Amino acid sequence: MKKISIVIPVHNEEGNISLMHQRIQAVFSKLENYNFEMIFVNDGSRDNSQAILEKLSQDFNNVKFIEFSRNFGHQPAVKAGLDFADGNAVISMDADLQHPPELIPELIQKWEEGYDVVLTNRKYPKEISFFKKKTSEIFYRFLSRISDVDLKNGGGSDFRLMDANVVQSFRNFTEDDLFLRGLTSWMGYKQTTISFVAGTRNAGESSYNIKKMMKFAFTGITAFSVKPLYLAAYLGFMFSVLSVVGYGIYVIESFVSGTEISGWASLIMTIVFFGGLQLIILGIFGIYLGKIFKQVKERPNYIVRSKKL
Numbered sequence: 001m002k003k004i005s006i007v008i009p010v011h012n013e014e015g016n017i018s019l020m021h022q023r024i025q026a027v028f029s030k031l032e033n034y035n036f037e038m039i040f041v042n043d044g045s046r047d048n049s050q051a052i053l054e055k056l057s058q059d060f061n062n063v064k065f066i067e068f069s070r071n072f073g074h075q076p077a078v079k080a081g082l083d084f085a086d087g088n089a090v091i092s093m094d095a096d097l098q099h100p101p102e103l104i105p106e107l108i109q110k111w112e113e114g115y116d117v118v119l120t121n122r123k124y125p126k127e128i129s130f131f132k133k134k135t136s137e138i139f140y141r142f143l144s145r146i147s148d149v150d151l152k153n154g155g156g157s158d159f160r161l162m163d164a165n166v167v168q169s170f171r172n173f174t175e176d177d178l179f180l181r182g183l184t185s186w187m188g189y190k191q192t193t194i195s196f197v198a199g200t201r202n203a204g205e206s207s208y209n210i211k212k213m214m215k216f217a218f219t220g221i222t223a224f225s226v227k228p229l230y231l232a233a234y235l236g237f238m239f240s241v242l243s244v245v246g247y248g249i250y251v252i253e254s255f256v257s258g259t260e261i262s263g264w265a266s267l268i269m270t271i272v273f274f275g276g277l278q279l280i281i282l283g284i285f286g287i288y289l290g291k292i293f294k295q296v297k298e299r300p301n302y303i304v305r306s307k308k309l
């Protein structure tokens with residue numbers, strides 16, 4: 001019998017874990033030909049989540065948990081689940097029921113048809129703010145454009161199924177700044193996408209605020225594109241051409257009209273402008289340098305405090 005592993009990152013989800021477990025259990029009670037396990041990854045929750053997980057894993061053999069030593073983030077939590085899952089296919093999904101477990105049979109169906117990766121394309125329900133919908137849409141379009149990965153279809157969701165082979169490939173990644181959506185797209189394999197309407201969060205509140213979303217977006221861009229680094233070269237080239245042309249015009253003009261070149265204000269503005277531009281570009285270099293610095297230390301993505309597998 002084939003085995004499906006479900007990986008669920010948990011950060012302060014005490015109000016959702018039991019319901020999540022029940023809903024998945026219900027789904028698999030109708031899928032008789034499959035074994036399944038649930039691997040909850042407790043990413044440094046400060047609420048009762050760990051106690052609930054320990055109880056649940058005592059009551060049910062196929063409920064497992066990995067407890068982190070502190071909060072490492074959503075992406076490392078999913079990675080940890082993939083590192084420990086041994087199913088023939090692994091499904092990752094959020095704990096807050098925004099990813100409907102009832103979609104699991106459809107994911108498995110596509111996998112059985114021969115796809116290695118089944119992505120989901122999240123359509124937002126009416127209740128989600130216009131702001132979040134738009135910013136996320138613009139971000140994924142922008143990221144797809146400036147990087148080598150295509151995230152337009154199904155990129156924006158961490159609800160996906162991966163074949164054991166794909167999961168094995170994932171284990172070889174030692175990247176510091178994990179951006180699993182990008183990595184999945186980058187890896188290739190046979191991929192397909194299905195759509196679903198995301199629900200609203202069941203209980204508790206979202207761990208992603210604007211600051212975390214910005215950081216996530218930044219990670220995505222700098223992990224998958226070096227184009228910002230080329231900005232300096234492009235701009236430098238553009239301004240060199242402009243200055244040669246401008247210089248020519250000024251010299252000819254001063255000969256023809258016989259006047260000195262005037263314009264103290266414009267000179268200062270030019271100096272300020274280029275000073276600013278140089279700092280921005282230096283900053284971009286700094287960001288990439290920082291990433292290299294973090295990477296060469298080769299720290300692990302997460303630390304496990306306890307686990308039951």
Ligand code: UDP
Nearest residue numbers: 009010011043073074077094095206207208
């Ligand atoms: N999560 C996590 N670590 C974090 C933040 C979130 O493991 O630092 C988990 C969280 O428990 C949930 C999933 O990641 O299962 C998605 O988080 P959330 O629902 O807060 O994000 P949103 O759906 O609002 O984007």
Ligand code: MG
Nearest residue numbers: 094096098201
């Ligand atoms: Mg959520």
